[in-house]
Each structure stands twice: as C-alpha cells, then as structure tokens.
Amino acid sequence: MPRSDRLFDLLQLLQDGALLRAEDLAARMGVSTRTIYRDMDRLTAAGVPVKGSRGAGYTMEDALTLPPLTLTAKELEALNLGLAIVAQAADAELQVAADALANKVDAVLTAQGMAAAEAWKAALNPFADPTRNLTHLSLLRPAIRARQKVALTYTAEDGTVSRRTVRPLHLEYRGRVWALTSWCEGRERFELFRLDLIETAEALPELFVDEPGKRLKDYAP
Structure with a gap:
C-alpha cells in the first residue's frame, strides 16, 4: 500500500476518537510498528491533531474535516500567499494556525508527487x-x-x-x-x-x- 493511502486510512481509523495502540494499527495496515511510529510523526508534522505517544497509543482531537477539494494552480498560489500574510499578523494564535495549515497543504502536495518543493525551503523562509x-x-x-x-x-x-x-x-x-x-x-x-x-x-x-x-x-x- 502506498504511504499516502496508508496515511489516509490511519486518519479514518483515528477519527472516531478512540485510543488505538500502534501494534493494533500495524496489524490493520499490514506494516511494522516502527512504520506506524514514523507515520504518526509525519501526521503530527503535517499539523494533523494526533495525540499520544509510543507505547501509550494514539487518538485524534476533534477537528473540522473538509471534503476533498480540487484547486487550480492559481487558487493554490492565492492560498499560499494568504497564509504568508496571515503568518505576519500580530496575533500569535493566527500565526501558529497559519503555519499549521501551510504544513497540511505541503503534506498534501508532497503526497501528490511534489516532494521537490522541499528543496526550496532551505535558505530563506518565504514568510x-x-x-x-x-x-x-x-x-x-x-x-x-x-x-x-x-x-x-x-x-x-x-x-x-x-x-x-x-x-x-x-x-x-x-x-x-x-x-x-x-x-x-x-x-x-x-x-x-x-x-x-x-x-x-x-x-x-x-x-x-x-x-x-x-x-x-x-x-x-
């Protein structure tokens, strides 16, 4: 199973709010426990509200789930630019939210084969x-x-x-x-x-x- 499909399936399992052990998730996915640990780290880095730790289990906090969206290149460019502006706002809470949303967008783009975008983040932060x-x-x-x-x-x-x-x-x-x-x-x-x-x-x-x-x-x- 491709990683992007596995991450999506993990999100579906976590959405019911139950505490799930990595061992049980690994058995459901047909992968190792270590792979589940890495997947959870990726989801957390992407801003997904996953809570838990290795050995204790994982769950996901309540969050608004949007249906799949299809964006044009210009629409996604506008979204990114808007996030860049909000990230400069005086409101610290908005700054954190903008950065988390940007990470989620980046995670989706990477899953769609745009991993080369990472090479453009190394020098100066565009924000x-x-x-x-x-x-x-x-x-x-x-x-x-x-x-x-x-x-x-x-x-x-x-x-x-x-x-x-x-x-x-x-x-x-x-x-x-x-x-x-x-x-x-x-x-x-x-x-x-x-x-x-x-x-x-x-x-x-x-x-x-x-x-x-x-x-x-x-x-x-």
Whole structure:
C-alpha cells in the first residue's frame, strides 16, 4: 500500500476518537510498528491533531474535516500567499494556525508527487517578507503577459548579489516559495529565480519576442 493511502486510512481509523495502540494499527495496515511510529510523526508534522505517544497509543482531537477539494494552480498560489500574510499578523494564535495549515497543504502536495518543493525551503523562509512576494507577483505577471524585460537585483542562496536583465517567462509556486522561470540576457541561458530572494524588480521599457531556444517550451530543467 502506498504511504499516502496508508496515511489516509490511519486518519479514518483515528477519527472516531478512540485510543488505538500502534501494534493494533500495524496489524490493520499490514506494516511494522516502527512504520506506524514514523507515520504518526509525519501526521503530527503535517499539523494533523494526533495525540499520544509510543507505547501509550494514539487518538485524534476533534477537528473540522473538509471534503476533498480540487484547486487550480492559481487558487493554490492565492492560498499560499494568504497564509504568508496571515503568518505576519500580530496575533500569535493566527500565526501558529497559519503555519499549521501551510504544513497540511505541503503534506498534501508532497503526497501528490511534489516532494521537490522541499528543496526550496532551505535558505530563506518565504514568510519572512510576504510583502516582497506580493510586490514581485504584481509586477512580474503583467511583464510576462506583455513580454516586457525586467531588471532584477538578486541575492543567491550563498549571499552573492547580482543584477540581471531577464525575459520573464513563467511564474509558479514550489511548496511555499514562488519561482520565476526566465531567460537571462547577460548569461544567455535559462535561469530560475526564487521570488523571496529577489531584492528589487523593475519592468523595463524594452519588449521581447519569442526566439527559438529562448522560449518557455525550450526550457528543460
């Protein structure tokens, strides 16, 4: 049984509020007790309200369960950006709730084969300055539509600061970090920029046209 299916089945078993021993869950799932311990750690890390400990058993606190939702890429991007803003609120309880919800979203994305998003969380937390993401998104989207070149000041993960002129091609989120796929004019190659590492972005008056080798469809990560 795939892990994602097993985690879902565990949630169904825990929802009745009964205290369940890891040994009994392991027998139901056909796995080892150690696997159940790891599964419970994953559920807890994802923000699922599982209570208990190894040897004592596990149960789940009352929580609102939403039906399965199908979100578009833009809807999920809006959700992530909203969570980033709430995480900066003065209300500490809301900050904790926003981070827990973001972890649940991340857990679902990982279960759907988006584990690569984890690689984007290592350097700067995108929640550190949600205003920067908002500013860049509102500038870059129109630039992509208008095929307008953009000047970026970018701080790489190693701290190196550079100034780039790019052709913005595509925006997407990876986990909780937004990324810009572009063609860098100076380095003459495709570049992927994390929005949370962009210091400044300025739309230039110069436009660009599609050229073979410089188009989004030519990009191969």
